[in-house]
Amino acid sequence: MREIELFFRNKLEVEHVPLTCPEFRDPDVSKIAMEKARYAFQQLNRPLIVDDTAFYIEALNGFPGPCAAYVLDTIGIEGILTLMKGGENRRASFETAVAFADESGIKVFTGRVNGTIVHPRGHGGFGYDPIFEWDHRTFAEIPLEEKNRISHRGLALRALAEWLVQEGRLRIHKD
Numbered sequence: 389m390r391e392i393e394l395f396f397r398n399k400l401e402v403e404h405v406p407l408t409c410p411e412f413r414d415p416d417v418s419k420i421a422m423e424k425a426r427y428a429f430q431q432l433n434r435p436l437i438v439d440d441t442a443f444y445i446e447a448l449n450g451f452p453g454p455c456a457a458y459v460l461d462t463i464g465i466e467g468i469l470t471l472m473k474g475g476e477n478r479r480a481s482f483e484t485a486v487a488f489a490d491e492s493g494i495k496v497f498t499g500r501v502n503g504t505i506v507h508p509r510g511h512g513g514f515g516y517d518p519i520f521e522w523d524h525r526t527f528a529e530i531p532l533e534e535k536n537r538i539s540h541r542g543l544a545l546r547a548l549a550e551w552l553v554q555e556g557r558l559r560i561h562k563d
Contacts (some may be wrong), residue, residue, distance in 0.1 A: 421444040425487035499543025
């Protein structure tokens with residue numbers, strides 16, 4: 389939520405609305421985000437943004453994928469590193485799908501960032517950030533404002549913002 393608020397700061401009012409949502413399952417995070425947006429719009433009946441993120445580790449055949457949060461809660465970063473122990477292939481990627489819903493329907497935007505799995509470094513970020521390295525730094529070592537520009541979520545949010553501008557729903561002034 390903090391990343392979304394920071395991304396749209398001074399451009400769009402963002403309000404976090406706590407809502408218990410069914411846990412949709414699909415290998416495609418875009419479909420999960422779309423179902424979450426559909427459900428949330430039915431409950432709130434107002435324009436909204438939801439997101440879902442997957443974490444794909446190539447050596448683990450894409451695991452944990454869209455179950456990233458559950459895996460983090462159950463086996464954690466140390467469990468992931470144990471599963472990868474001795475493996476040479478360290479390639480991984482994050483993918484976020486951001487869904488915008490309003491009375492006209494649902495539109496989904498995605499962002500993907502490729503990197504590698506490393507031993508934990510850094511004190512910022514959350515989740516898998518300490519073990520995901522991009523451009524010689526882990527996401528936990530990158531300040532949040534910079535991470536918003538280059539991350540999977542930032543890319544998806546930028547695509548959403550560009551669409552909102554094209555649709556005349558948002559004006560973005562260059563800082």
